[in-house]
Amino acid sequence: MFGGGGMNPRKMEQMMKQMGIDVDEIDATEVVIKQADGDELVFDDPDVTKMDARGQETYQIIGEPETRESADDTPAVESGDDAGSEDDGDDGIPQDDVDLVVQRAGVSEDEAREALEANDGDLAAAIADLE
Structure with missing residues (x-):
């Protein structure tokens, strides 16, 4: 020992x-x-x-x-209409995060993605910046 x-x-x-x-x-x-x-x-x-x-x-x-x-890094396999909705864009921001910011802040996808990029993917900070 x-x-x-x-x-x-x-x-x-x-x-x-x-x-x-x-x-x-x-x-x-x-x-x-x-x-x-x-x-x-x-x-x-x-x-x-x-x-x-x-x-x-x-x-x-x-x-x-x-x-x-x-094993945690492997993407989940989905089926149905929402398959692929968790794919990251070219910027590494998950589409689900973009959709959530769009819904909460009432902005376009481009504005939501830009806000997420500016805040290093922080959902709360991106929504706060857009409100």
Whole structure:
């Protein structure tokens, strides 16, 4: 768990307890870390340790991760008349967001899209700017 430089594990545990540090092993079967780029690091059957040092929890994961693309990034498949309504335009703004701003602010699609672009896709800010 910790490199004690040859220190007796029982002695190390006593010292950590005196400093207010609690260590618990977690029986995890899988740990998934979602990265900002959409990929995931997946640890199958990892060794997970939780350390609580006076209210600050830290987790240690030991194992070999496998990298995979996030399942959350895959677009939902729809059927019916509304299929494709969640497609992003060339600017990356979802059509559903544009439609919502059009409905709420009573403006054209172009005005709604411009307001969303100006506000980095923030729906509330775009509607507030148009009202």
